[in-house]
Amino acid sequence: MTLxxxxxxxxxxxxxxLRAFESAxxxxxxxxxxxxxxxQDDWGGQWNSSWRTGLDAHGEPVHTSMYRHLWxxxxxxxxxxxxxxxxxxxxxxxxxxxPRAVLFDYIKGRVEKSDVRKYxxxxxxxxxxxxxxxxxxxxxxxxxLATGTTTEHxxxxxxxxxxxxxxxxxxxFNGINSFPGEVLHAHDFRGAERFAGKNLLMIGSxxxxxxxxxxxxxxxxxxxxxxxxxxxxGFDWPExxxxxxxxxxxxxxxxxxxDGTHGEFDAVVLxxxxxxxxxxxxxxxxxxxxxxLYPANLYKGVVWQQNTNLFYLxxxxxxxxxxxxxxxxxxxxxxxxxxxxxxxxxxxxADVQLWLERQGALPDHNSEADFQSDYLRELIEATNYPPxxxxxxSQLFKDWMGHKETDILGxxxxxxxxxxxxxxxxxxxxxxxxxxxxxxxxYLGGPSQDVDTGTLSxxxxxxxxx
Ligand code: FAD
Ligand code: NA7
Numbered sequence: 500m501t502l503x504x505x506x507x508x509x510x511x512x513x514x515x516x517l518r519a520f521e522s523a524x525x526x527x528x529x530x531x532x533x534x535x536x537x538x539q540d541d542w543g544g545q546w547n548s549s550w551r552t553g554l555d556a557h558g559e560p561v562h563t564s565m566y567r568h569l570w571x572x573x574x575x576x577x578x579x580x581x582x583x584x585x586x587x588x589x590x591x592x593x594x595x596x597x598p599r600a601v602l603f604d605y606i607k608g609r610v611e612k613s614d615v616r617k618y619x620x621x622x623x624x625x626x627x628x629x630x631x632x633x634x635x636x637x638x639x640x641x642x643x644l645a646t647g648t649t650t651e652h653x654x655x656x657x658x659x660x661x662x663x664x665x666x667x668x669x670x671x672f673n674g675i676n677s678f679p680g681e682v683l684h685a686h687d688f689r690g691a692e693r694f695a696g697k698n699l700l701m702i703g704s705x706x707x708x709x710x711x712x713x714x715x716x717x718x719x720x721x722x723x724x725x726x727x728x729x730x731x732x733g734f735d736w737p738e739x740x741x742x743x744x745x746x747x748x749x750x751x752x753x754x755x756x757x758d759g760t761h762g763e764f765d766a767v768v769l770x771x772x773x774x775x776x777x778x779x780x781x782x783x784x785x786x787x788x789x790x791x792l793y794p795a796n797l798y799k800g801v802v803w804q805q806n807t808n809l810f811y812l813x814x815x816x817x818x819x820x821x822x823x824x825x826x827x828x829x830x831x832x833x834x835x836x837x838x839x840x841x842x843x844x845x846x847x848x849a850d851v852q853l854w855l856e857r858q859g860a861l862p863d864h865n866s867e868a869d870f871q872s873d874y875l876r877e878l879i880e881a882t883n884y885p886p887x888x889x890x891x892x893s894q895l896f897k898d899w900m901g902h903k904e905t906d907i908l909g910x911x912x913x914x915x916x917x918x919x920x921x922x923x924x925x926x927x928x929x930x931x932x933x934x935x936x937x938x939x940x941x942y943l944g945g946p947s948q949d950v951d952t953g954t955l956s957x958x959x960x961x962x963x964x965x
Contacts, residue, residue, distance in 0.1 A: 510544015
């Protein structure tokens with residue numbers, strides 16, 4: 500009987516799984532029966548952004564956490580598909596840090612060129628899964644959100660690619676319930692325009708805090724205060740930005756910090772991360788993890804240890820994104836079809852332990868990038884995913900992190916070289932700080948319509964303010 504594969508979620512990870520099978524088909528292989536379920540009306544996951552917050556038109560939790568004016572927070576050269584380059588998609592060189600719409604266009608371009616959309620049922624949410632160990636089959640119940648009709652499907656292999664940045668982690672702070680201004684989690688942030696002239700408190704010290712804080716600066720916030728739990732980010736912030744240790748409590752619009760300082764704020768954005776949440780899975784198949792580079796219980800970061808018919812894609816914290824999902828999808832495909840034979844549970848456990856020990860000893864961000872590069876190396880070496888120079892990408896990550904240290908507002912103006920095509924990125928026509936139109940047309944269009952009058956960028960010092 501033909502293998503039956505179910506894929507839940509058609510974000511970049513689910514799209515990678517579809518592409519992996521398509522690539523095998525193009526190489527002459529027989530491929531399984533595939534069904535992919537996507538609760539939104541289009542693919543692209545986080546990149547298929549929405550103005551909505553809370554519940555969507557069907558009463559489902561809104562998935563995306565992306566927002567207006569979101570530009571890539573890492574060089575595009577670090578996430579480039581090795582079988583579909585930026586040059587191939589755009590027909591010319593572009594800059595290294597494109598806005599959301601441009602990256603969305605890129606990931607859609609690859610799958611639109613293959614005939615894989617037919618596998619995806621849109622507006623269809625996974626509701627419930629059970630596993631029959633005797634038959635070695637999953638039964639997945641899905642709901643067609645347009646009609647409310649539920650149906651059951653039986654699969655030999657199940658791929659969970661629903662992402663893990665959609666269900667916010669929202670801690671409690673004493674007195675926050677009487678804070679008179681706006682309090683929101685980063686998941687519900689859609690644009691910083693309304694923070695112009697406001698004093699803003701951001702709790703958290705990772706990517707969301709940094710980016711939303713600097714968006715607010717870009718849009719004219721009066722001041723930005725970051726409150727950290729473990730360690731400050733320590734960038735060379737603009738003058739209106741400070742870092743404080745954790746909030747101890749709120750009194751009205753005043754936040755008190757653990758170093759004894761306090762401040763008055765108009766709005767609070769909780770940039771406190773996300774929960775892994777898989778409400779359609781039984782507890783014995785559910786990944787429970789923090790946002791880490793190597794979640795326990797997944798062999799090669801992909802295969803569920805106690806049931807090797809279950810696969811998770813994109814479940815780790817991400818330096819690499821699109822190309823890592825590819826490496827995982829190619830690996831998962833080959834395990835599913837038997838091309839890769841899995842070792843025993845004890846051997847898999849020993850392998851996971853080695854990675855966990857190494858993860859536990861990572862001293863800094865540079866070693867984290869190397870760690871994830873080595874992880875990709877293992878996956879790619881095991882499959883026929885087109886290899887690319889992972890050491891060179893690791894170096895790109897380190898250059899990027901160095902640029903952020905030098906100039907947190909200017910690192911996106913830097914250019915990097917593709918390891919896939921050797922093409923050097925072009926400088927964008929408008930510096931990030933002054934780019935106020937993040938549309939695809941504007942990005943690909945001509946010279947600046949924006950008044951390019953920002954502060955001189957320390958990284959890209961060659962620009963002169965006009
Ligand atoms: P997602 O993109 O989250 O896609 C999961 C899909 O599963 C969604 O389409 C969702 O609708 C669907 N789904 C969920 N539950 C169900 C269900 N029960 N039934 C059916 N379908 C379901 N990465 C970068 O490379 N560069 C960036 O600049 C960048 N910025 C980011 C900014 C933010 C605010 C966030 C949150 C993430 C950012 N990322 C960035 C990382 C991003 O997570 C990845 O790029 C990528 O989107 C992950 O792909 P995924 O398919 O694993 O998950
Ligand atoms: P991350 O990277 O998971 O970071 C979460 C942050 O939230 C991190 O700084 C945490 O501090 C902080 N946090 C978590 N819980 C608390 C509490 N209770 N109090 C204070 N601070 C807390 O999530 P992001 O949203 O920044 O990034 C996720 C993705 O979105 C990422 O891939 C980006 O590309 C965009 P800690 O350091 O653990 O003390």
